[in-house]
Amino acid sequence: MKHLKAVNKYFWKYRFRLGIGILFIIISNYFGVLAPQVTGFVIDYVQRSLNLPGYQPSGNRPSYDILVQAFIAKVEQSQYSVSGVVALSGITILILALLRGLFMFLMRQTIIVMSRHIEYDQKNEVFAHYQKLDTSFFKSHSVGDLMSRMAEDVSRVRMFTGPAIMYVVNLISLISLSLFFMFRRDVELTLYVLAPLPVLAATIYLVNTIIHRKSEELQATLASLTTNAQQSYSGIRVIKSFAQETAQLRFFEQNSETYKRRATELAKVEALYFPSMTLFIGLSTLLTIMIGGLYYINGQHNIGIDTIVEFVIYINLLTFPVSAIGWTASMVQRASASQKRLNEFLDTKPAIQNNQSNKKVALHGPIEFRDVNFIYPHTNIHALKNFNLEIKPGERIAIIGRTGSGKSTLAQLLLRMYDVTSGEIILNGVNIKDIELQSLRQQISYVPQDGFLFSDTIENNIAFGAVQEDKTKVEQAAALAVVDRDIAGFPEKYKTVVGERGVTLSGGQKQRVSIARALMKEAPVLILDDALSAVDARTEKAILSQLDQYLHNKTSLFITHRIFNLINFHKIIVLENGRIAEQGTHAELLAKEGIYTEMYAHQMQENNEE
Incomplete structure (x- = not known):
């Protein structure tokens, strides 16, 4: 249950619904336990009125509930015949059943509806937390796993906050009320009836331990299966183009087989519950009839047939709640395993987040990279090395380099998808880590x-x-x-x-x-990260000519592996292995006859060949 403490805040939020629902459960069960007492009275009354042979009065009427005692007093003061009393008692039992049903309906309308509200809130909480997590988190977790936790795991937790809570309270209240009146009726007989319960408790504990472990394994397998399906759907064009449908189906079948096997193993363990419950209920009924019958025959404890009938009805009343222990325990165990998986994410703190000192800053000043080094956390690739660059307001900067030179890393750092490993980025005189994230990203237009x-x-x-x-x-x-x-x-x-x-x-x-x-x-800052790689040369020229006028008074970064002639860049930065190899204007770089000149000549040759 320690993992499920995370949902206590929702119970507190909906405490009014929960409290009313619990009250309805208690009232419903209260009307339920009155029926055995009325039945016992009718049997005793008929035996007494007809003076049947072997009749022994039980003499335990004070053990009845106050409402039943009032009903008995009114009936005995009336002039009804025996058949009339039986009919009146039957109508009373019917009314009690209707009242119990009414409050059962109301308890579902409060507790089950509450669980749907909690499910709604929890899904929103998980989704909101996902959006707060940094880029490195999503690179290390699959989409299928994230979807499985948000959909399947939250649904399993809902089964705890709704049905499981309802059945647990129903079990506790009905057992408490039944035992209260059973002990008042006959303590010794009640103890005999309860004798199988310790064995039942030990069985439940043992099976629950196994279910919890197998539930965790099953949920992990489901996440893997969801990931496999999601990747196949997303990459269906690649799968078809390489004619790998059969291989993908085989892989999916293997995952499905693992899921089926673990689900079957879990179902087999859960299947132990219901035969166990039936066995223990049967033993209790058998003990009631056997021991109660012996007491009646021997004239002990003032036990009559009415007492035996009452106890049998009490046991039958407890049949569903006790048999639901296994189902409820299974729901709780599965919910615990699912909430544990959710807590792993909800307890994850984003590496990139606002601090209390963060403030909104207008990005109308210079952008400075000061001795920036950056190493990707999961691959340990040293993308930028002692990188220094100042971009003045309104400047158009081209970042050019071969694949893997660190171009795109600059965009990720400016958007603060990652924090620098060392050094600092200064925007308008303020360290980027001190700028409110939403304010920062709202002022940057980014094309990935x-x-x-x-x-x-x-x-x-x-x-x-x-x-x-x-x-x-x-x-x-x-x-x-x-x-x-x-x-x-x-x-x-x-x-x-x-x-x-x-x-x-x-x-x-x-x-x-x-x-x-x-x-x-x-936005005042525009970043285009190789945004024209999929357009033809004619369309590229049309876009660049349009952008030339649009970029007036805007700070812009063109990250590309191609050289654009139609835009007059204030500065062109050539990256090589995370360092600035060359920088200057188009004419200045051509005059150096270095990397830029080589790239330009290669591009011109390709254009001529086309």
Whole structure:
């Protein structure tokens, strides 16, 4: 139960619903335990009134509940015949059953509905926490695992906060009320009836231990299975192009077989519960009839047939709650295993987060990299080494280099997806670590290498991140990104829904929609990370000519492995193995006849060949 302490805050939040629900359970069970007493009275009354042979009065009426005693007093004062008393008692038992059913309905309406509210809150909490976690976390955890914890694990916890809580309270209240009246009726007979319970408790403890371990294994297997399916769906085009459907199916079947085997093992262990419960209930009933019958025959303890009948009915009342112990315990164990998995994430503190001293800073000043070193945490790749660079407000900077030279790392550090290993980044005179994260990222428009589009309309994808959604501005941004003509050719125009990750669009169209999204944001800093790699040369020229005017008074970084002639960059930085190999204007770098000149000559040769 230690893992499930995390949900106590939700119980406190919905304490009114929980309290009312518990009250309804107690009232429902209270009406339930009155029926055996009324039944016992009827049997005793009939025996006494008809003066049946061998009748022995039990003499234990004061053990009845006060309401039953009032009913008995009223019946005995009346002039009803024996059949009339039986009929009246039958109607009373029916009314008690209806009242019990009514409060059972009300308890489900409070506790089960409460569990749905908790499920809603917990899913929101998990999703909100996911969004706070840093980039390195998502690189070390699969999407399938994250989805499994948020969907499957939260649902299993809901089974604890709803049905399990309801059945546990129902079990405790019904057993307590039943035992209270059973002890008042006959202490010795009650002890005989309860004799099998210690063995039952030991069985439950033993089986629960096994269930908890197997539940954890099952949930981990399910996460692996979900990850496998998610990756297959996302990479379906690659799978088909390499004709690997059979291999992927075989891999999925192996994971499914493991899941089936572990689920079957868990089901076999859980299957021990119900036969055990039935056995113990049967033993209690047998002991009641046998020992109660012997007492009746020998005239001991003033036990009559009515007492034996009452005890048998009490045991039958306890049949479902006691048999539900196994089911409830299984739900609690599974919920505990699931909450443990959730706690692993919820207890994870993001490496990148705001401090109390963080403040909002307008990014209208210079951007400075001072002796920046950065090593990726999971690969230990030294991406930047003693990197120094100052970017003045409004400057257009090109970051050029071969693959793996550290270009994209600069964008990740400016967005503070990672923190520098050593050195510092200064924005407008303030260390980037002292700037509020949301304020920082709202002032930077970023186009990543792999432009991600949501499964939504093109209009909403372009307007994503904008302060206000303006259709005119959406169209203007699309025109600047030279994607407006493509959109005009779609049947639904800007209302066209793109598939997951923009799968219905070509690579060039996805990149241009991503550029339009960044331009729509109108942030003072623009970062394009190899954002034109999937467009043809003609479209590239059109976009660059549009951007040349748009970038006026904006600080911009073009991270690329190509050289752009249509934009007059204030400074071109050539990276090599995480260090600045060359820097200067286009003309200055050509005059040096170094790496830049070699790259430029190679690019010109490729263009001529095309």
